[in-house]
Amino acid sequence: MKLGLIAMSGVRVQNAELAALGLTLPAFVERSGVIASLPSLGLLTLAGLTPRDVDITYLEIADLSATEGLPGDFDVVAISSFTAQIKDAYALADRYRAAGTKVLLGGLHVTALPDEARQHADAVFIGEGEPIWQQALHDLRNGNLQPVYDARGQSFDFAFAPMPRFDLLDISRYNRLTVQTQRGCPFRCEFCASSIRLFPGFKVKPIDRVISEIREIKRLWNRPFIEFADDNTFANKAHGKRLLRAVAKENVRWFTETDISVAEDEELLHLLADSGCAQILIGLENPSRESLHGVEQKADWKARQADKYLAAIERIQRRGITVNGCFVLGLDNTDETSFASVLDFVRQSGLYEVQITVQTPFPGTPLYTRLREEGRLINDTAWETCTLFDVNFQPTHMTVAALEKNFRALMGELYTQTARRDRRRRFRQTVRGFHPPDQ
Numbered sequence: 001m002k003l004g005l006i007a008m009s010g011v012r013v014q015n016a017e018l019a020a021l022g023l024t025l026p027a028f029v030e031r032s033g034v035i036a037s038l039p040s041l042g043l044l045t046l047a048g049l050t051p052r053d054v055d056i057t058y059l060e061i062a063d064l065s066a067t068e069g070l071p072g073d074f075d076v077v078a079i080s081s082f083t084a085q086i087k088d089a090y091a092l093a094d095r096y097r098a099a100g101t102k103v104l105l106g107g108l109h110v111t112a113l114p115d116e117a118r119q120h121a122d123a124v125f126i127g128e129g130e131p132i133w134q135q136a137l138h139d140l141r142n143g144n145l146q147p148v149y150d151a152r153g154q155s156f157d158f159a160f161a162p163m164p165r166f167d168l169l170d171i172s173r174y175n176r177l178t179v180q181t182q183r184g185c186p187f188r189c190e191f192c193a194s195s196i197r198l199f200p201g202f203k204v205k206p207i208d209r210v211i212s213e214i215r216e217i218k219r220l221w222n223r224p225f226i227e228f229a230d231d232n233t234f235a236n237k238a239h240g241k242r243l244l245r246a247v248a249k250e251n252v253r254w255f256t257e258t259d260i261s262v263a264e265d266e267e268l269l270h271l272l273a274d275s276g277c278a279q280i281l282i283g284l285e286n287p288s289r290e291s292l293h294g295v296e297q298k299a300d301w302k303a304r305q306a307d308k309y310l311a312a313i314e315r316i317q318r319r320g321i322t323v324n325g326c327f328v329l330g331l332d333n334t335d336e337t338s339f340a341s342v343l344d345f346v347r348q349s350g351l352y353e354v355q356i357t358v359q360t361p362f363p364g365t366p367l368y369t370r371l372r373e374e375g376r377l378i379n380d381t382a383w384e385t386c387t388l389f390d391v392n393f394q395p396t397h398m399t400v401a402a403l404e405k406n407f408r409a410l411m412g413e414l415y416t417q418t419a420r421r422d423r424r425r426r427f428r429q430t431v432r433g434f435h436p437p438d439q
Contacts, residue, residue, distance in 0.1 A: 182203060
């Protein structure tokens, strides 16, 4: 059996003015390129669960319009896509099915909208892929493929996590490779469309499994840069510290996403620096406590952290660990003054790197459900606008045009070479002035 694993890897901003502006801002283009160039860890993981007698090819398609015909001759293809490219994924799936190739679709978008996906697939996968993949392969071989494989109600035990097939990649094409150390998140942010939508809980991967994956990458790439593909790597601080002690022995540089509470644990900060951590991305969302009310739906946790942001960023960065602060513009409790507030905060905080996004109603999220019920979605199936930079909802305290205009202006302030240079100079000064306490 010839199996094609196809990742739809490109994300294209729909707003023409924003796209044009982005082309003139190298710092913005660089970060966007990093995100788009990551391989599909989900597909590589399923490849690790596939018997070796299956002939597997891994492909990435950034722009379907530049691809003629079928990008490979396969018996079956499994296609993975961001929501923003799901319509291209469906179009490619239709091409394959017309040629007699079986098509499998899964992931976050398909889990949110399986009935939509079924119109373009021979089988759809709902929830985590690991518990149901091998049954689907068995059914394929026996001519008994089912239309739906549903993992909801099951939980894959990470103790049995397969080794992703990193060997299927052309390593020279990537500036980083991904390893997952945990899945899910203990928080419940209204807009979050990450792995919590596949597995509505929180679990960690055994450390020896994580280290084995890092070593497999090192076997293929002498000095790799690793991205931990987690929602919140250090939500479990005790496990995180054990992980860092193990990673420190591997001599790798790495990046991850976590929450601001890491700054409260001096031992954890020391271990982060000692283990080769280059940067952590933290979802700050907005510098104002009032603006954050209701974003985290369990205990309003995000709002309760806002007053700690400045001190926390300083404590992390003085250790030599850069912080990429992520902000969401257009939150319901904000108006046009929020753009200046974000700019002022970035300058005051000395953040090394900044990522600004527009509030985005991804399907399957509480945000999407609420905005649809309130009649505030501009187009409730405009998946191509789920880029994090396009507006597909009516804000509460400004017009759509005002949100788009102010977002472009803020981008123009934050992503110039001068602004970037100033942030780096400020970071170097912070690190030079720090004298670590005895550990």
